[in-house]
Amino acid sequence: MSEFTPRAVAIGLLIGCLLCFANLSFGLQTGWISMMSLQSALIGYLVSRILPTGPLSAQEIIVVQTTAVATGTMPLAAGFVGIIPSLxxxxxxxxxxxxxxxxxxxAVGWSCAVAFFGSVPLPNLAVLLIHPSVFLSPPIRKQVIVKEKLAFPSGTATAQLIAVLHEIPPPETSIRRRQGYSAVENEDQTVQDEVESDEQTPLYTPASDSAQSESWKAFGSSFIAxxxxxxFAYFFPAIFSIPLFGSYLAxxxxxxxTPSLAYVGQGIIMGFPTTASMTFGMLVGWGVLxxxxxxxxxxxGxxxxxxxxxxxWILWTSLAVMCADSLVSLFPVLVEYVTGFFAQRKEEEEDSETVDRLVPTSWVISGVLASLIIGTFLVWLVFGDEGIRPWAxxxxxxxxxxxxILGVRALGETDINPVSGLGKISQLLFAWIQPGNIVANIIAGGVAEAGAQQAGDLMQDLKTGHLCGASPRAQFYGQxxxxxxSILITAxxxxxxxxAYEIPGPSFPAPTAYVWLSLARLLRDGxxxxxxxxxxxxxxxxxxxxSAIKSYAAQRExxxxxxxxxxxxxxxxxxxxxxxxxxxxxGGIVEHIYAKRYARSKNDIKxxxxxxxxxxxxxxxxxxxxxxKTFGVGVISCFGCVPGLCGGCPA
Structure with missing residues (x-):
């Protein structure tokens, strides 16, 4: 296929490896990772502009994005930031x-099994899981993207960006549900409004050669900074541990x-509403409770x-909030799925893709069956009946x-994939299936989280590909x-x-590991x-x-x-x-001010x-x-460090 090219895959892997390193580090520090699909497409386009073979096509950029996201999000999908540290x-x-x-x-064996099937028992292999979510994606794609046309706002925004960068007609983004995203048109508009909307200023302004040069300078400068x-903070740790209200409170x-530019960048990508919610939680948790x-x-203690x-102590309140929000937000998705299953629309759009560009049904069936059979057998082989029984x-x-599937639908409706909440639901089920078995409980949560993460990431990318005419099979290969x-990189x-570090430990606390273990212990001991x-x-x-009010308000726009x-x-x-x-x-405040006062268009990408x-x-x-750290190169000076709070310095 002209889309699944060596240069597209190579660029996607390069970006994905950089993203993987970043997500592994930030995930172990904070439990939060970034998918960065739009950013991967943008960086891939900028990189391709300097290739001697010429820039990549729009469809190749989508393969770049799919490959990069699959590579970069493995730290969460394979449980390296939560499940594995909890064990x-x-x-x-x-x-x-x-x-x-x-x-x-x-770790390689575990990642192989979670990413796709085909692994063998290895020494000290703690967990060996196989998940069919990757193979389930093609039929899910037809339902939620082709027939129901769910929003997948990040995927839609990425498609808009790719269309403008390649100066091709903007994709048709009319959908049945809009969660307030400017990249999504209102399907309730009249035909005349829809025609006029195509004549309006595009979401992104096409970049000239000089603008692309400026983009490279901006990216390079921020990267170097x-x-x-x-x-510098590695050699002088006090830089990343500044007391806010004096050394006593610190x-x-x-x-x-921690004046980390990466955290500022993550705040920009998250946006002001999300960072404001995190700050509200910080004030209540650390300032009151x-x-x-x-x-x-x-x-x-x-x-x-x-x-x-x-x-x-406050971890438990956090766990309650997380579970309540996830369960309530999933409820309308579940209701809609059930009602839609029994009352399909009379008019269903057929898939416009040709057979040679789709993933064959035989691959789906054989992949799912192999995943279930091989996975069940290998888990029994590793753990025996005392670990997880084969039927369980x-x-x-x-x-x-x-x-x-619920995670995919939630992502399509709200742009949020509640993987942590889905993992907790699986833990609740296994507390009943195999009561008292903490290892089985944690692994069961990891299965659900891995499936939801992989299916959601691929579906977001498939939405972009659907809008820009990319081959689903090429994207499947890229995944x-x-x-x-990423298996080798992440492991x-x-x-x-x-x-180099104690994990969980002071420098990398892996906070979500305690969430997994705490819930498993609660379900075991009560x-x-x-x-x-x-x-x-x-x-x-x-x-x-x-959460109920938000869901109600969002559905009614x-x-x-x-x-x-x-x-x-x-x-x-x-x-x-x-x-x-x-x-x-x-970062969230910077994003808000920039969008309100300095952005040249609604979605200025600078x-x-x-x-x-x-x-x-x-x-x-x-x-x-x-x-x-591994080779024993220590800090230069601990001047200004608060004892016990600076990484690399003695307590």
């Missing part, structure tokens, strides 16, 4: 299982500021301790596949290639991190820390109500629903210390380019810092 925290006396630490070969600051209550728990004697400290494993795969390469990166039940119930009820806080973002503000959140808020440079610059240089 290291197992306590034999409390959990009935020894801590599980993956060797490099074990973030990388330089990161390397040391005893963890109120510090943390002191309350400590001073009341409910959390007697050090503030940052995840076991008996205030950070571990089969149920887990089937249930994970159903949950991934497989990106996942395959190697994680192994280096575990050699015991909550002192006085957490009331706060969990109260905050869970509040955000269940907020009421604009003010964006002003309500996001439950998941609010909960992340609890999980992370203030140092990680404040920089993201700065700020996106700068933000992408910030994120990738720090992500790449963090690997350099990791190698320096």
């Amino acid at each position: 290291k925290l197992l306590d034999p006396e409390r959990d009935g299982s020894e801590p599980i630490t993956l060797s490099w070969i074990s 973030a990388g330089t600051l990161t390397l 040391r005893n209550w963890l109120w510090t500021f 943390s002191p309350l728990a400590k001073l009341s004697g409910w959390a007697p 050090p503030i940052g301790d995840m076991t008996d400290g205030a950070r571990g 494993t089969l149920v887990g795969f089937i249930f994970g596949g159903l949950l991934s 497989l290639v990106g996942s395959a390469v 190697t990166g994680y192994s280096l991190y575990t050699r 015991q909550l820390p002192e006085n957490t039940a009331a706060f969990m119930t109260g905050f869970g009820a509040i955000f269940a109500l907020i 009421i604009s003010w629903h964006f002003m309500l806080p996001s439950g998941v973002a609010f909960a992340v503000g609890f999980l992370n210390t203030p140092s990680f959140t404040i920089a993201r808020l700065i 700020l996106i380019i700068i933000a992408s440079g910030f994120v990738l610059g720090e992500g790449v240089v963090s690997v350099v810092s990791l190698l320096l």
